[in-house]
Amino acid sequence: MxxxxxxxxxxxxxxxxxxxxxxxxxxxxxxxxxxxxxxxxxxxxxxxxxxxxxxxxxxxxxxxxxxxxxxxxxxxxxxxxxxxxxxxxxDPVDTPVLTPVLHQQSRGTCRITLTCRVHDYCISSSCYEETCEEKEVTSPGDVILSLSVSGSSIICNRSNPVPETL
Missing domain, CATH: 2.60.40.10 (Immunoglobulins)
Structure with missing residues (x-):
């Protein structure tokens, strides 16, 4: 071949x-x-x-x-x-939903739990002070759901392997 x-x-x-x-x-x-x-x-x-x-x-x-x-x-x-x-x-990818939950703690600090969800797929990350875990999950069909924090931006993204067309 x-x-x-x-x-x-x-x-x-x-x-x-x-x-x-x-x-x-x-x-x-x-x-x-x-x-x-x-x-x-x-x-x-x-x-x-x-x-x-x-x-x-x-x-x-x-x-x-x-x-x-x-x-x-x-x-x-x-x-x-x-x-x-x-x-x-x-199918085209749907827009994921980002949900932040703020947890007040003692001494003026806080912890934030971020949840990124689309249909049946969900990932969560906890942030304490300036440290957040980056998370990614790949579902059947190579659809990727990812959650990351960069500076003051929170990124909740869903993608598939279909190339973008211009």
Whole structure:
């Protein structure tokens, strides 16, 4: 196999999956989803384009059910996988909620508990004087929830592996 990679996209976006350039001589070239060519594949009607010059496959209006393994197979003198992509279609990230709780202590000092929450994921950190613990948790699907303090800023962040588009 010449090309293999993980690809992350948001639901509703598009993705172009390319073959190795240039493709060696072949008799047949076929894109396969999850190593099968049956009707269990997602409904692509009106959402797929095949480029007959570059042999790339473009999927539009991505749905979570489009997640899976995409291979392009070339047959000829020998059958081989020309490219392989593991596509993960993710929901956009929601904004996390930050909740600070102040605990008064003796001698004018205080302790703050910070909680960063989004859906079923939550992390907390306690700050005493100027020291706060940085926390991070990774959920299934490589979604990261992090909590950090830098100077007078408290940062509660949720991210996923989908690259930002400009």
């Amino acid at each position: 010449d090309v293999s990679s993980d690809v992350f996209r948001l639901a509703g976006d598009s993705v172009q999956l390319d073959t190795q350039d240039p493709v060696q001589k072949f008799e047949d070239l076929i894109w396969v989803f999850n190593r099968t060519n049956n009707n269990k594949a997602p409904g692509y009607e009106g959402r797929v384009e095949f480029n007959e010059e570059t042999y790339s496959l473009t999927l539009k209006n991505l749905q979570k059910t489009d997640s899976g393994l995409y291979e392009v197979r070339a047959s000829g003198d020998e059958d081989r996988v020309v490219a392989e992509y593991r596509l993960s279609v993710l």
